[in-house]
Amino acid sequence: MSAVIIRRFVASDHTDWIGLWQGYNDFYRRTVEDRTTERLWGLLLSGAGEPFAYAAELDGKVVGFAHYYFTPSTSDWTPRCFLQDLFASTAARGHGVGRALIEALYADADRHDAAQVFWLTEDSNATARQLYDxxxxxxxxxxxxR
Structure with a gap:
């Protein structure tokens, strides 16, 4: 298996991203409206701003993603970076995809002089928490x- 390549999404990634997005939503037992999914994909491709995203590519196929935002803070001069969605395909887990995505996000947060990078996960998400720890x-x- 080759090295993980981290890059921005391009239009030809749509099929891979949709499959990953569905896997992510299934994992969290949630349903996302088609119009929300379409809007998100359009924003990811536009390059016009948030949300930002990285694609993780392994052997020529997109196998993971990170979607994130920069948000102002009441206690920091510089923004904070919120990693909203992070996902790697089951087959790609254990190959450094999640770590590579987080490290790319850290580098972007540093370029934006972000005060911190933060995210949420379910308490029961033991596999991901091993990396996060x-x-x-x-x-x-x-x-x-609410």
Whole structure:
């Protein structure tokens, strides 16, 4: 297997991205409207701003993605970077895809002088948390939502 290539999405990635996006949504047991998916893909390709995204390519196929935003903070001068979605195909796991995506995001956050990079995951997401525990530190915050 070759090295993981991290790059921005291009139009020809649509089929691979849709399959990954569906896998991601299935993992989190959620349904996303088609119009939301179409809007997201359009924004990812536009290059006009947020959300930003990276594609992870392995052996010529897109096998993972990271979608992220920069957001102002009330306690930091510079923005924070929120990694909203991170996913690698089942077949690509264990090949450094997640780590490569996070490292690319860290580099972009550094270019934007972001005060921090943060993300959420389910407590039960043990496989991903093994990686997260190596590349970041867990905080004490608990998420509430309406």
């Amino acid at each position: 190596r590349v970041a530190r867990k905080t004490a915050f608990i998420k509430y939502q």
